[in-house]
Amino acid sequence: MIKSVSVAALPVAENLIIQKNRIENNAGPACKRVCVVTGTHGDELEGQYVCARLAKILNKEKQNLSGIVDIYPALNPLGIDSVTRGFPMFDLDMNRIFPGSPTGLVAEIAANDIIRDIEGADMCIDIHSSNIFLREIPQVRVSEQTAAELLPYAVMLNVDLVWIHASATVLESTLAHSLNTRGVKTLVVEMGVGMRITENYCKQLVDGILNMLHELGMWNGHIEQVRKPLVSKDYRIDFLNSDAHGIFIPSTAHGSHVNAGDRIGKVIDPLLGTLVEETLAPCSGLLFTLREYPVVFGGSLLARIMGDSKNG
Amino acid sequence: MDKNIIYSIKSLYRESMDIVGYTFGFGEHSCCVVGALRGNEIQQMAICAQLIDTLKRIEENGGIVPGKSIMIIPCANNYSMNIGKRFWPMDNTDINRMFPGYEQGETTQRIAAGLFKSIKDYVYGIQLASFYREGEFLPHVKVMDTNCRSRETYESLTDFGLPYGLIRTPQPYDTATLNYNWQVWGCHAYSLFSNYTDHIGRQSTQTAVNAVLRFLVIKGIIKWALHRGMHTRVVIESLIKNVQTSRAGILKKHVAVGDEVAEGDLLCEIIHPLEGNTIGRIESPVDGTVFFSYNKQLVMEHTDVFNIIPFSYA
Numbered sequence: 001m002i003k004s005v006s007v008a009a010l011p012v013a014e015n016l017i018i019q020k021n022r023i024e025n026n027a028g029p030a031c032k033r034v035c036v037v038t039g040t041h042g043d044e045l046e047g048q049y050v051c052a053r054l055a056k057i058l059n060k061e062k063q064n065l066s067g068i069v070d071i072y073p074a075l076n077p078l079g080i081d082s083v084t085r086g087f088p089m090f091d092l093d094m095n096r097i098f099p100g101s102p103t104g105l106v107a108e109i110a111a112n113d114i115i116r117d118i119e120g121a122d123m124c125i126d127i128h129s130s131n132i133f134l135r136e137i138p139q140v141r142v143s144e145q146t147a148a149e150l151l152p153y154a155v156m157l158n159v160d161l162v163w164i165h166a167s168a169t170v171l172e173s174t175l176a177h178s179l180n181t182r183g184v185k186t187l188v189v190e191m192g193v194g195m196r197i198t199e200n201y202c203k204q205l206v207d208g209i210l211n212m213l214h215e216l217g218m219w220n221g222h223i224e225q226v227r228k229p230l231v232s233k234d235y236r237i238d239f240l241n242s243d244a245h246g247i248f249i250p251s252t253a254h255g256s257h258v259n260a261g262d263r264i265g266k267v268i269d270p271l272l273g274t275l276v277e278e279t280l281a282p283c284s285g286l287l288f289t290l291r292e293y294p295v296v297f298g299g300s301l302l303a304r305i306m307g308d309s310k311n312g
Numbered sequence: 313m314d315k316n317i318i319y320s321i322k323s324l325y326r327e328s329m330d331i332v333g334y335t336f337g338f339g340e341h342s343c344c345v346v347g348a349l350r351g352n353e354i355q356q357m358a359i360c361a362q363l364i365d366t367l368k369r370i371e372e373n374g375g376i377v378p379g380k381s382i383m384i385i386p387c388a389n390n391y392s393m394n395i396g397k398r399f400w401p402m403d404n405t406d407i408n409r410m411f412p413g414y415e416q417g418e419t420t421q422r423i424a425a426g427l428f429k430s431i432k433d434y435v436y437g438i439q440l441a442s443f444y445r446e447g448e449f450l451p452h453v454k455v456m457d458t459n460c461r462s463r464e465t466y467e468s469l470t471d472f473g474l475p476y477g478l479i480r481t482p483q484p485y486d487t488a489t490l491n492y493n494w495q496v497w498g499c500h501a502y503s504l505f506s507n508y509t510d511h512i513g514r515q516s517t518q519t520a521v522n523a524v525l526r527f528l529v530i531k532g533i534i535k536w537a538l539h540r541g542m543h544t545r546v547v548i549e550s551l552i553k554n555v556q557t558s559r560a561g562i563l564k565k566h567v568a569v570g571d572e573v574a575e576g577d578l579l580c581e582i583i584h585p586l587e588g589n590t591i592g593r594i595e596s597p598v599d600g601t602v603f604f605s606y607n608k609q610l611v612m613e614h615t616d617v618f619n620i621i622p623f624s625y626a
Binding site: 008009010011012013016085086089090091092093096097103104105106109131133169170171172173239241245246247269270271295297298299300301 | 321322323324325398402403404409416417418419420421422444445483484485487488554556559560561562585586610611612613614615616
């Protein structure tokens with residue numbers, strides 16, 4: 001059943017409508033509810049295919065579902081429609097204004113409507129796709145604050161990596177933080193790259209979501225064997241930023257294992273035809289982030305490697 | 313006056329972007345003024361430019377107090393300014409959401425780190441700020457109500473001689489701004505808002521320049537003849553009344569920034585964008601002064617079209 005979560009009038013003959021698809025079966029008062037949300041950033045599209053595939057499977061085999069799955073494919077519909085990362089006509093990142101306000105501006109009211117709609121759910125999966133610059137392997141990101149509670153659920157999602165990151169005050173205004181502080185266990189998934197859909201990753205995550213539903217006692221249909229992710233607390237993570245400006249040409253496949261000293265890529269100057277910078281792996285490990293967009297400034301992130309061990 | 317490049321970044325096909333600091337006087341790092349961090353902060357850059365021009369004359373006349381120094385940074389983002397973008401050209405990130413910065417981080421983190429390294433140790437910091445909402449403000453100065461804010465920071469709000477001084481409770485997204493981090497580093501930090509952002513108002517530019525000069529005079533950093541400015545009313549930002557639209561359409565305003573209004577006065581109408589009839593009327597909820605006015609012709613539902621500072625908080 002399609003429901004409107006938030007509605008606001010736009011200036012000329014149109015409403016902004018944030019919708020969800022509620023798929024339910026045997027949904028008694030004590031049943032469990034899982035929310036799958038995506039599209040906070042309008043240039044992140046991987047979640048579109050996840051939502052579509054999940055809805056198709058659940059609708060087709062509704063008899064195997066016990067409880068409620070709410071699918072929110074577009075928290076920022078104007079952004080998705082206009083290839084805009086942010087909320088059009090609003091200067092702040094939508095994922096920096098949660099929990100919003102019932103009396104604020106349109107984006108803040110929408111954020112508040114979304115929070116109130118999800119509140120009370122047992123679990124929320126918030127799907128992101130990096131941005132247009134970086135490609136990521138499927139991973140769950142959780143803060144140090146929430147790691148102990150969320151790690152057992154993160155490993156259900158069939159991702160390759162669980163990254164436990166330091167808490168930062170500025171992240172207190174994300175959807176995930178707002179929901180976690182309200183008792184909704186929320187996992188942030190990052191995978192793929194902005195403005196594209198990586199079908200294999202989407203299928204991998206859908207298998208993980210079905211596995212999670214199964215583990216929560218909500219799904220009796222077929223499930224695939226899920227992979228065991230690496231967990232960042234057991235390994236070192238290296239960031240490789242460019243110190244030069246130019247065009248980045250990768251020379252190693254994303255998601256592959258690299259050895260210390262391997263060339264990850266190079267930065268070249270097309271005007272002069274010269275090599276500006278070589279990017280070498282500082283340690284052996286998994287190349288889990290790789291730059292997708294070729295133009296780089298000093299500081300542009302080129303790659304991230306999770307080392308084979310804590311100390312390299 | 314000394315002119316120094318305090319941070320520089322190169323691009324593939326553009327000339328390097330040099331952030332230039334103009335220093336007057338020698339000795340204690342007394343006051344730093346930062347202008348445009350965003351590409352559309354044209355008025356903010358112009359205020360700094362006029363400030364530099366005036367400080368040159370003050371310095372020539374021996375008006376910089378010995379042992380004190382002032383640095384002005386008019387623009388820290390000409391790459392965006394030159395192509396008409398508000399945020400960073402490559403990734404649309406906001407330098408004013410990257411402080412204190414990170415020298416090994418992403419590009420705008422590096423710019424913020426490079427800038428902050430040069431300005432963090434000043435006694436007073438003044439950022440010529442712009443707001444994320446589009447519109448016109450009454451000139452005012454603002455401080456963040458952080459744990460680091462000292463009594464002096466609060467009391468000095470009145471030293472600018474602007475009509476309003478605001479105290480803001482920071483939100484999580486404020487914690488990566490220049491103002492917030494200046495305070496964390498022990499600087500008395502102020503954000504000075506003039507009327508406009510991407511438009512240079514001659515009078516409002518002069519008002520902002522005078523406000524900074526007045527502050528420098530009162531703090532004993534310069535000696536210069538200047539009137540004392542206006543009486544400053546200090547206001548808790550959360551007590552300002554936001555007036556929102558309940559309908560969407562064409563905005564037809566009946567009042568302007570600075571107008572005094574009584575409760576029930578008509579502030580604006582909302583006109584049907586296709587049929588021309590009035591579909592909404594918004595009246596003032598309080599007796600007060602119009603502090604902010606939205607300046608777009610089309611409005612969504614729930615748009616803040618006016619902020620009104622009540623005459624009293626009863």
